[in-house]
Amino acid sequence: MNENPKGKEFRADLHCHTTCSDGSLSPTELVKLAKEVGLSGLAITDHDSISAYSSAIPVAREMGLELISGIEFSAHYKDVSVHILGYSFAENDVNIFDLCQRHCVRRESRNRAILDKLKVNNMPISMEEVQACVFHPDSTIGRPHIALAMVKKGYVSSVLDAFKKYLGEERSCYVRGLNISVEETVEIIHRAKGLAVIAHPHLIKHPHLVEQMLKMNFDGLEGYYANFFPAQNDRWIKLAQKKGWIITGGSDFHGDIKPNISLGASWVSEDVFRILQKHYANNKNSN
Ligand code: AMP
Ligand code: ZN
Ligand code: FE
Numbered sequence: 400m401n402e403n404p405k406g407k408e409f410r411a412d413l414h415c416h417t418t419c420s421d422g423s424l425s426p427t428e429l430v431k432l433a434k435e436v437g438l439s440g441l442a443i444t445d446h447d448s449i450s451a452y453s454s455a456i457p458v459a460r461e462m463g464l465e466l467i468s469g470i471e472f473s474a475h476y477k478d479v480s481v482h483i484l485g486y487s488f489a490e491n492d493v494n495i496f497d498l499c500q501r502h503c504v505r506r507e508s509r510n511r512a513i514l515d516k517l518k519v520n521n522m523p524i525s526m527e528e529v530q531a532c533v534f535h536p537d538s539t540i541g542r543p544h545i546a547l548a549m550v551k552k553g554y555v556s557s558v559l560d561a562f563k564k565y566l567g568e569e570r571s572c573y574v575r576g577l578n579i580s581v582e583e584t585v586e587i588i589h590r591a592k593g594l595a596v597i598a599h600p601h602l603i604k605h606p607h608l609v610e611q612m613l614k615m616n617f618d619g620l621e622g623y624y625a626n627f628f629p630a631q632n633d634r635w636i637k638l639a640q641k642k643g644w645i646i647t648g649g650s651d652f653h654g655d656i657k658p659n660i661s662l663g664a665s666w667v668s669e670d671v672f673r674i675l676q677k678h679y680a681n682n683k684n685s686n
């Protein structure tokens with residue numbers, strides 16, 4: 400939750416997912432909902448995908464919602480999975496496209512390895528059954544889709560149950576997959592002239608990892624996250640201020656998959672949005 404009084408007139412949610420990854424609303428539905436809940440600006444940050452933008456851009460233009468580019472890349476730092484947000488690159492940037500393609504390959508083999516482990520644990524699921532839980536032909540397929548297939552087959556009671564018992568990090572059916580490092584991900588975002596932001600530092604379990612990441616070449620940190628209280632965000636906001644980084648924020652809205660989080664639960668004010676939008680406009684013009 401934000402407390403920034405300046406944000407009352409203009410609010411931009413910089414972290415949300417569509418059916419192009421593990422969200423339950425299509426890009427069009429998400430843009431419409433953003434207008435409905437009174438947002439003025441939006442960045443869609445699907446996991447390892449920018450597919451949402453081809454349909455979201457014309458709808459946002461039509462509805463008068465300011466949209467800038469965004470993505471949430473999966474990465475590894477010292478064997479731990481972390482998320483990195485990228486903003487303001489041109490959607491047709493080849494560096495971003497190539498990294499998305501590499502993640503596609505990584506996910507394909509990682510998902511198969513997870514299904515192998517589930518089979519060994521007497522919970523057979525075919526790739527077709529997972530695909531039946533995906534809502535968009537261009538979607539990245541992830542653990543939430545596997546979790547939905549597990550619910551459908553009656554192996555677990557809910558998506559959360561699937562993560563808690565089998566799919567979460569350090570659980571019996573978790574597979575990390577090919578390693579794409581934090582350093583390389585930041586470098587690729589920068590090659591695309593985008594801004595690299597540490598996503599939800601609140602959720603990184605190992606304090607020493609955060610310390611190392613704070614020494615890296617990031618441009619910002621997600622200080623306002625989901626429906627966290629100001630006290631939970633404070634530490635991160637202070638750290639980012641100390642470094643002179645951009646403080647971003649967003650809900651991490653996924654729709655039905657995480658029903659307790661609503662779009663716009665966290666947001667940034669106009670001044671922050673304009674910084675990102677200026678980079679975006681420059682990159683679009685030079686492409
Ligand atoms: P993947 O990108 O396939 O590794 O899946 C990661 C996504 O799974 C995250 O971005 C969340 O949307 C979801 N997720 C991760 N951990 C949990 C959890 N404990 N409960 C529910 N969803 C989770
Ligand atoms: Zn997700
Ligand atoms: Fe994330």
Ligand code: FE
Nearest residue numbers: 414416471651
């Ligand atoms: Fe996210």
